[in-house]
Amino acid sequence: MSHDPNCIFCRIVAGQIPAKKVHEDDELLVFHDINPWAPVHVLVIPKQHIETLYDAGPEHDALLGRMMGLAPVLMRRLGVTNGFRALVNVGPDGRQEVPHLHLHVMGGPRPWARG
Ligand code: 5GP
Ligand code: ZN
Numbered sequence: 122m123s124h125d126p127n128c129i130f131c132r133i134v135a136g137q138i139p140a141k142k143v144h145e146d147d148e149l150l151v152f153h154d155i156n157p158w159a160p161v162h163v164l165v166i167p168k169q170h171i172e173t174l175y176d177a178g179p180e181h182d183a184l185l186g187r188m189m190g191l192a193p194v195l196m197r198r199l200g201v202t203n204g205f206r207a208l209v210n211v212g213p214d215g216r217q218e219v220p221h222l223h224l225h226v227m228g229g230p231r232p233w234a235r236g
Contacts, residue, residue, distance in 0.1 A: 122169045130221035134168045143195055148184060151195060158236040159206075160229025161199050165191055171222040174211045192226045201228035206236060 125131045132138045133152065140152035143163050154162040165188045171177055177185060192207045205228030210217040227236060 123171075125170045125221075128170055128221050129219055130164075130166050130223065131170050134166070143199070144191065149187060149191065151191065154225070157227075157234065158225075159227035159233040161196070161201050161205075162225065162227045163195060163199075165195075165224040165226060167222060172220045173217060173222060174209055177222065188224045192224065196226060196228050199228075203230070204228060 124135065129138065133140045134150055140155075142150065142152045144151040148168055149165060150168055151163050151165045154164050167181075167184055167188070171181065189207065192205070196202075196205045205226055207224055207226045209215075209222070209224055227233070
């Protein structure tokens with residue numbers, strides 16, 4: 122599995138940087154965003170280092186499906202039952218700040234800090 126020692130999210134996967142984990146399995150890790158936009162804001166990431174959605178190929182279709190499929194399961198588990206946003210920022214114009222693919226999943230009662 123590819124790992125970039127300079128990548129913040131790879132370091133979270135490796136346990137070198139602490140994170141409030143919500144879910145972990147062989148392929149995925151989910152943790153609370155350090156600067157939440159909403160009452161509940163988690164990041165779903167693949168454990169392997171994939172920089173952006175541009176770098177995901179057909180071989181990653183199942184992985185991407187699992188990332189999206191996990192969102193409603195975890196939101197329900199976290200008490201979010203009235204809707205949420207799930208989005209991926211891609212590259213500079215997409216305002217992606219951390220170059221390790223991640224799905225933002227945000228929910229909870231309005232108003233939100235952002236978004
Ligand atoms: P992006 O702009 O790349 O789509 O979003 C990156 C997200 O990662 C931001 O919402 C930011 O708050 C979050 N983030 C950045 N560094 C860390 C960190 O070290 N720990 C956690 N839990 N979240 C982080
Ligand atoms: Zn990484």
